[in-house]
Amino acid sequence: MRDTDTPIKAGQPIPYPPKREYVEPDWTRLPGYKGVTQEEWENATWQRKHTVKNLREFKDALGHLLPEDLALSIGQDMEQRATMSMLIPPHMLNTMNMADLWHDPVRRYMAPALADRLTEWANHPKASRDSLHEHDMWVAEGLTHRYPTKVLAEMLSTCPQYCGHCTRMDLVGNDVPQVTKLKFAMPQKDRHQAMLDYLRKTPSVRDVVVSGGDIANLHITQLEPFVSALLDIPNIRDIRLASKGLIGLPQHYLQDGVLAGLERLAKKAFDRGVDLALHTHANSAQQVTPLVGKATKKLLEIGFRDVRNQGVLLRGVNATTQELLDLCFMLLDHAKIMPYYFYMCDMIPNSEHWRVSVAEAQQLQHDIMGYLPGFATPRIVCDVPFVGKRWVHQVAEYDREKGISYWTKNYLTSIEWGNHAALQQQYAYYDPIHTLPESGQRWWRAHEAEMARASEGTHAVHA
Ligand code: SF4
Numbered sequence: 001m002r003d004t005d006t007p008i009k010a011g012q013p014i015p016y017p018p019k020r021e022y023v024e025p026d027w028t029r030l031p032g033y034k035g036v037t038q039e040e041w042e043n044a045t046w047q048r049k050h051t052v053k054n055l056r057e058f059k060d061a062l063g064h065l066l067p068e069d070l071a072l073s074i075g076q077d078m079e080q081r082a083t084m085s086m087l088i089p090p091h092m093l094n095t096m097n098m099a100d101l102w103h104d105p106v107r108r109y110m111a112p113a114l115a116d117r118l119t120e121w122a123n124h125p126k127a128s129r130d131s132l133h134e135h136d137m138w139v140a141e142g143l144t145h146r147y148p149t150k151v152l153a154e155m156l157s158t159c160p161q162y163c164g165h166c167t168r169m170d171l172v173g174n175d176v177p178q179v180t181k182l183k184f185a186m187p188q189k190d191r192h193q194a195m196l197d198y199l200r201k202t203p204s205v206r207d208v209v210v211s212g213g214d215i216a217n218l219h220i221t222q223l224e225p226f227v228s229a230l231l232d233i234p235n236i237r238d239i240r241l242a243s244k245g246l247i248g249l250p251q252h253y254l255q256d257g258v259l260a261g262l263e264r265l266a267k268k269a270f271d272r273g274v275d276l277a278l279h280t281h282a283n284s285a286q287q288v289t290p291l292v293g294k295a296t297k298k299l300l301e302i303g304f305r306d307v308r309n310q311g312v313l314l315r316g317v318n319a320t321t322q323e324l325l326d327l328c329f330m331l332l333d334h335a336k337i338m339p340y341y342f343y344m345c346d347m348i349p350n351s352e353h354w355r356v357s358v359a360e361a362q363q364l365q366h367d368i369m370g371y372l373p374g375f376a377t378p379r380i381v382c383d384v385p386f387v388g389k390r391w392v393h394q395v396a397e398y399d400r401e402k403g404i405s406y407w408t409k410n411y412l413t414s415i416e417w418g419n420h421a422a423l424q425q426q427y428a429y430y431d432p433i434h435t436l437p438e439s440g441q442r443w444w445r446a447h448e449a450e451m452a453r454a455s456e457g458t459h460a461v462h463a
Contacts, residue, residue, distance in 0.1 A: 014325050014371060022334045024289050027094045031063030041090070042291070044251035048160065052088045058111065061090065065098045073113035081117055081350045083169040083179050087162040092248040095287050105284040105317040109354070112164040116316070118353045121433040125444070125452040129170040129179070131347045132383055137414045140194040141186050145414040146388055150207035150238075153195050155226070157184060159214035161248035163281075165312060165354050167346040167383075172213050178349070188222075196229050199236065207238040209279070216245025216252045220261035227265050227276075237274055244281035246295055246307070247288075253295035259302060266303030275305040280337065283311045283318050288330035288337070296335050308340035313361060313380060314354040318342075321367040324378075328368070332376050339378040344392070346383055347430060357431035358382060358405045361392040386413065387427045396426055401440040403431030 027033040027041055040046045052058050055075050059066055078086065088110050097104045108116060130136075134144040134152065142154035154171065162173045171182045184191060199205055208230055215223055223241075230236050245252050252258060269276035278299055282288055296307045309331050313319055318327060328339040345355045356364075365380045372378075381389040387409045397406040406426040416422040433444045444451070 013367075014322055016329070016371070017333075018285075018326055018329050020285055020326060020330065022288070022290060022293070022330065024291055025094050027090065029098065030061055030065065030094065032061035033090060033094070036090075042251055042254065044249065044255050047089050047091055047249055047251050050090050051160065052086060052090070052093060054086055058086065058088070058093075061093055062098070062101075066101060070102055070113055073115045074111050076114040077112050077117070079177055081114060081122070081178065082112060082164065082176050083349055083351075084162040084164055084166050084172075085174040085176050086111060087159070087173070089161055089249045091250065091289075091291065092161055092287070095284075095289060097286065103316075105314075105323070106287060108316050109164050109283060109314055110161065116353055117350060118434055121352050121441075121444075123350050124347055124352055124355075124430055124433065125448045126428075126430045127347045127349045127351065129349065130168075130182075131385060132167065133385055133415075134168070135170065135182065139414055140198045141184055141191050143195045143198060145202075145205070147413075148411045149205060150209065151199070151205050152209045152211055154212055155192065155210060155215060155218050155223075156188065156213045157181070158217045159212060159248075160216050160245045160252065161214075163244070163312075165314060165345050165348070165351055167312075167343075167348060168213075169348050192222075192226050196226070196233075199230065199233055203235045206235055207240075208236055209240045209242055211242035214243050214245050215241050216243045216249060220258050224261040224265060228268060231265070231268050231272055231274055239269065239274060239276050240308075241276070241278045242280075242310075243278060246278065246280040246299075247282045247292055250289075250291045250295035253298060254291075259298055262299065262304075263302035269305075270303055276303075277306040277308060278304055279308050279310050279340070281311060282309050282327060282331065282337070283314060285323070285326035285330045288327070288335050290334075292337075293335040296337055300336060306338055307336065308338040309378075310341045310343065311339075311378075313342045313344050313356055313364070315356055316354070319356050319360070319364065321364060324364060324368050325371055328372055328376065328378060332372065339372065339376050341389075342378050342380045343389075344380065344382045347385070352432045352434065355432045357403060357435040358392055358395060358398065358429065359400060359431070360435065365392055382407070382429055384409075384427050384429045388413070401437060402443055403433065403436045403440055405429045405431070 096106045101107050137144045137146050139145045144152040157171050175181050266276055331337040331339050344361050345351055361380050380392050382392050383389050384407045387407050390407050395405045396408050
């Protein structure tokens with residue numbers, strides 16, 4: 001019999017409970033927010049008005065806490081590498097660890113520095129704008145029809161915050177020296193109408209992701225009628241509102257007017273048997289604060305079916321077992337946000353320092369199993385160009401030396417309708433070259449130009 005006085009030393013690789021505290025960091029420690037009251041801090045209008053839009057404002061907010069060499073490197077990155085402009089609400093800035101900004105996970109993806117990026121292989125030869133080809137699959141402007149029963153509605157091209165690794169860097173945000181953004185051609189109202197028209201005549205669609213950009217930037221007087229119209233389409237059974245704003249600017253979801261509109265939608269969805277959920281995007285445990293939890297609780301109270309997290313797997317931010325589980329425990333234990341997916345960072349330009357290989361992602365998936373309830377164990381997924389999301393263990397073939405994985409699919413995207421040969425092909429995804437053995441890196445040095453040329457057109461490789 002076990003001696004009950006002896007505490008069990010489980011000795012697990014990842015101990016539970018985690019040490020991290022669930023507290024709102026004190027914003028008055030930041031020189032720029034020294035005199036800011038709680039009332040101001042919790043006000044969405046104040047947050048938006050004081051959102052940091054450039055390096056000067058970043059320096060003003062952080063003052064002496066921002067190392068000079070880091071400020072210089074962030075400025076160099078903006079000129080030479082960044083694919084997104086700077087946009088950081090004070091709430092999000094306040095979640096950074098001021099004691100070590102160089103290594104802080106939130107700083108690393110919200111304010112990337114040139115020194116963070118790789119010198120060799122900073123950019124994969126196969127990287128591209130719109131690497132998922134969402135634009136090619138538009139069936140109405142901004143409406144991507146990639147899967148058989150679900151669509152993505154890009155309602156607008158702005159967010160309350162801009163993430164350095166944004167997969168929609170082609171479309172979302174302001175122009176930067178490296179990227180002139182694609183602009184929607186149609187007026188917003190007409191675009192939304194065209195999306196609804198398509199969905200009304202397409203009964204095969206049951207699931208709509210209402211996204212952007214970020215729906216936190218769409219006024220509730222525009223969001224509500226659109227979602228309400230979706231609810232009037234009999235075949236729509238699932239609606240997911242996509243908003244990183246819940247993490248970056250939770251104050252938005254604590255406003256009476258926004259909550260009243262969302263509550264009307266939740267009630268209508270419930271009455272019609274439709275699941276209405278909000279999907280958000282936290283990448284680091286420290287981003288899960290009591291204000292995020294308070295806003296999430298409001299959404300659940302007013303009738304949202306769920307609030308789920310779709311993070312992005314980023315080296316230096318969350319790509320260790322401990323970091324992933326820390327984040328999942330904070331989401332689940334405190335904020336009541338369901339860990340759902342971690343996407344591998346897509347093959348957009350200049351993202352190689354963030355990306356992990358398929359093999360690393362498989363190892364992480366293995367290592368997080370068993371610590372969370374099955375329903376809350378996130379799947380790590382690879383979004384394969386021309387295919388869609390695949391669990392990382394679903395790879396069909398994998399050349400580890402060259403870092404090329406091959407994937408299959410079981411449905412046609414909107415650009416292949418009627419072309420059943422697409423189902424017989426394999427589609428390639430590429431690991432970051434710096435993670436390959438030396439022989440693989442040598443191969444890429446020898447074939448870089450040829451591979452970049454071959455990427456024009458298609459990623460399908462095996463007939
Ligand atoms: S919130 Fe989403 S859409 Fe907006 S910049 Fe970040 S990743 Fe891109």
